[in-house]
């Protein structure tokens with residue numbers, strides 16, 4: 689007879705001290721004359737204001753590039769949450 693031990697797993701944001709950091713990245717979504725996206729993007733920063741500084745810098749260099757999208761990367765982890 690085979691016996692199975694069922695364990696309940698949940699997926700949750702990883703807030704442990706050793707978890708990867710939440711990061712913020714901005715991408716320029718301005719369109720050129722051919723409707724192609726500029727696509728320039730910042731590095732991934734743990735401090736969102738640094739990503740916003742990049743957007744200001746990109747806009748100063750390209751005053752008609754006024755649209756941006758932010759990507760936030762948040763670590764999640766599978767967590768064993770006791771028997772099912």
Ligand SMILES: [Zn+2]
Pocket residue numbers: 716717718726727728746750753
């Ligand atoms: Zn741009």
